[in-house]
Structures are given as C-alpha cells and as structure tokens.
Amino acid sequence: MNMNEQIKLWNEEAQASNADHPHRKVELFIEVRDGALESIASYLIQQNYRHVTLVEDEHTSAAAGKKVAEFIREAGLTVDVVRLPPNAVGDVIADETYIMKVLLGVADQSQAVLAVGSGTIHDLVRFVCYKMNRPFLSVPTAASVDGFTSAGAPLIVDGSKQTFQAVPPEAIFADLSVLESAPQTMTAAGFGDMLGKFTSLADWHVSRDLGNEPYSPVANRITEEALRACVEHVDEIAAGSKTGVEVLMNALIASGISMLMIDHSRPASGGEHHISHRIEMDFIAEGRKQVLHGAKVGVASALLSDMYRELAANQDVEAFKVYRTLPTSEQMRAWLAQVGGPSTIADLGVTQEQLDRALRTAHTLRDRYTGLKYMNEHQLLRS
Ligand SMILES: [Zn+2]
Known part of the structure; x- marks a missing residue:
C-alpha cells in the first residue's frame, strides 16, 4: 500500500472515531520513491501553476534544487529561485531575517512555492505561504525531521522559539536517491x-x-x-x-x-x-x-x-x-x-x-x- 492509499484509510478511521476527538481530513499528495523529483513538473502543469518560486540554500541546491529548477524550466514553466545565504556561523535559521528574505523572493505572479531542503526551509516557506495565501510543495532533501507535513511553523522570534500557524504542503516529493545521498x-x-x-x-x-x-x-x-x-x-x-x-x-x-x-x-x-x-x-x-x-x-x-x-x-x-x-x-x-x-x-x-x-x-x-x-x-x- 502506498502512502496515499494509507492516508485514505487513516482518514476513514479517524472520521469514524470523531466522537473521541475531532479529526481533520488530511489531503495531500505524496510520492516517496526513487526519481520522485521527475514528477514535480507534471504535477505543476496538472495544477495549472505556470509560475512558481523555489526556495533552497547552497547545500539543498546541489542536492536537488538545481535539478528541480531545470525540470520545471524544461517543461516550459517559470521558476524564480530564492537561494538563502548562510548566517555568520554557517546556518540558515527560521527567524525574522530569513522570513523576510523568503517574503521578498516570492513575486506577486508566483502561484506556488517549493521548499527544497530540510526542516528549517520548510518552516520558513510554510509560514510565508500561509501569510501570502499560496500553496506550498515539499521537496525534502534529507529524512531528518517529522515536520515536513506540519501545519505549524516553529520560528525564532526575539530569540525565543514559538510555533505559529502556517500551512501544510499540498504535495510532497521525496526522492529516495536524494535522501540516500544526504549526510x-x-x-x-x-x-x-x-x-x-x-x-x-x-x-x-x-x-x-x-x-x-x-x-x-x-x-x-x-x-x-x-x-x-x-x-x-x-x-x-x-x-x-x-x-x-x-x-x-x-x-x-x-x-x-x-x-x-x-x-x-x-x-x-x-x-x-x-x-x-x-x-x-x-x-x-x-x-x-x-x-x-x-x-x-x-x-x-x-x-x-x-x-x-x-x-x-x-x-x-x-x-x-x-x-x-x-x-x-x-x-x-x-x-x-x-x-x-x-x-x-x-x-x-x-x-x-x-x-x-x-x-x-x-x-x-x-x-x-x-x-x-x-x-x-x-x-x-x-x-
Ligand atoms: Zn521533532
């Protein structure tokens, strides 16, 4: 059973037990397989997204971002790439500075945002997409955290880590050869x-x-x-x-x-x-x-x-x-x-x-x- 079929069953089970606890119906498209990156462009076309933004950092660009941007361009779509620079100690962190960098990078015409990276890039993108009312797609570059599908974004604000309302991804493309190559x-x-x-x-x-x-x-x-x-x-x-x-x-x-x-x-x-x-x-x-x-x-x-x-x-x-x-x-x-x-x-x-x-x-x-x-x-x- 693949993850999409599995989610369908979980949804049914959860709806049947709504008396104990309210359950949200989970609707996201998931591909976890070798070569999943190749499905992204056709998914964008199917969703009618002609212009998208891709958010990456220097490592995740090499791991998957460049390839994804290439696939999207080859399909005749427009992709703006936002590459987040490392801070003074070499990290990308989900704080006010980086939120601003992502916000500035998403053009008005952009219809969806792709998060290419691990947890931090996902948290930045899911928060910005929530504020800008855009769908976001998840492209994990490492099996490093369980927050890919999250609706909340843990952000550092004034030096304190708090979780803010955000959006879950509309789809996840986890390519096993990318994950296998991660450190x-x-x-x-x-x-x-x-x-x-x-x-x-x-x-x-x-x-x-x-x-x-x-x-x-x-x-x-x-x-x-x-x-x-x-x-x-x-x-x-x-x-x-x-x-x-x-x-x-x-x-x-x-x-x-x-x-x-x-x-x-x-x-x-x-x-x-x-x-x-x-x-x-x-x-x-x-x-x-x-x-x-x-x-x-x-x-x-x-x-x-x-x-x-x-x-x-x-x-x-x-x-x-x-x-x-x-x-x-x-x-x-x-x-x-x-x-x-x-x-x-x-x-x-x-x-x-x-x-x-x-x-x-x-x-x-x-x-x-x-x-x-x-x-x-x-x-x-x-x-
Ligand atoms: Zn955790």
Missing part, C-alpha cells in the same frame, strides 16, 4: 526525532490522564506504528540504504500526518521536545552553530526514559504505568549511536549546567502536562 548525520537526526516518540507518546497518555488533555487513539496508533517500523529497520537506517531512508521517510511523514489530523503536536512532542527547544534557545542566545533538531530530541528522549522509568517505580500514580514500557536509556543511546548520531549530551556539546537549566525550565515553554512537568512541580529533579 548520515541528517538521517540519524530523523531517526532521533522518531525515537523521541517513545517519550512523547508516553507523555501523551500522562497529559490525558493527569492534564485532562484531548487524546486520539487513531493518531496515537499511527505514530506508534511509525516508531516501531524505525526500530525494526534500525540496521538499514544505520546503513543509510535506500530501504532505510524509505522506511524512515514514511515514518516521519506518518508522524507528521498524525499531528496534522488532530491539529496538535501531542503525539510527536513531549518532554524530550521541550528540552530540545530549550537547548536550541540557549545556543541561539550564545550565537553558537545549531545542532540538528532530531539529534537533540533523540538524546533528550534517551535521557528522559530512565528518569520516567524511575518516576513510575517510585510514585504511586496510575498514569505513570505507561513509563514502565519505555526502553532503557542505555538501549536508546545504543540505537542512536548505531545510526551515527550523537547519543549523549556531551556529544551535543551541551554542558551539565545547561542540561540542568533545561530540565528545570523546559516544561514552561508549552502548555502541556508531561512527566517532566510533574517532576518539576513535585521537586523530584536531583540537584
């Missing part, structure tokens, strides 16, 4: 973002039971199955093979769809994401080069899993039973290391002091009930 650290980051679902899904049960927050069994299951597929195929993902990146990309898309369906990040983002956002804000404040989102999430999830398991063992709280099913921190670090990503906070370049601060403040970033929030409220963090 293994990017693939490892995508795997880390997926591994984080162990703690985010467990936290969702706790949000539901202790925080009275909405819960959807369908969205939970979609994410859980995607996570399981990644763990089952860890050897292929570690090898960075076509099979590996295909399993991972499908899992990342599925995770994104579960969020899209319920219009919330609950299934995919718990305490581990809050810690990651906190660390990211610290790095920005210090003007340091960014560490990939999924790399931070994977390490934070591995760290939290033993803390959560301990919480379940020591606190007589029914809701925490779910934490007993988490893999050990040791197991999670072994998986992260196997796929070629960082597995400890030292690998991330995070000091113990920064970590302590993150553990004590991360839960204040989002209005969510998590095990991490409970530990802070009950002063259970060791000093």
